[in-house]
Amino acid sequence: MQSIGTLLPLILMLAVFYLVIFIPENKRKKKYAALLSNLKINDEVMTKGGMMGKIINIQDEYIILESGPDRTRIKLAKSGIGSAINVSTSEVAEKK
Secondary structure (H helix, E strand, C coil): CHHHHHHHHHHHHHHHHHHHHHHHHHHHHHHHHHHHHCCCCCCEEEECCCCEEEEEEECCCEEEEEECCCCEEEEEEHHHEEEEEECCHHHHHHHC
C-alpha cells in the first residue's frame, strides 16, 4: 500500500505532462497537415524562412513559389511552408 503512495505523484506528473504537452502538439500537427493538403495554385504562403510568394505549381513533395517583382521562382519542399496568407478566390467563393 505504501508503494502506491510513492508512485501516485509520478503518475500525476505524467498525466499533467500528457495533457499540457502532447494533446496541443497533436492538434497543431493535424492543423498543419490540413494546411499542406489544402494548398492550391494561386494561394499566397509564407515559408518558415520568412519568404512570401504565390504558388504556381504543386507536385507530390515540392511546390514552386513565385515571389518578388521579378517573378523569381523557387522550388520548395512542402514542409517548408509556414503558413497560408491568402487563399485563392475560388475557395472563398465556395465558403459563401
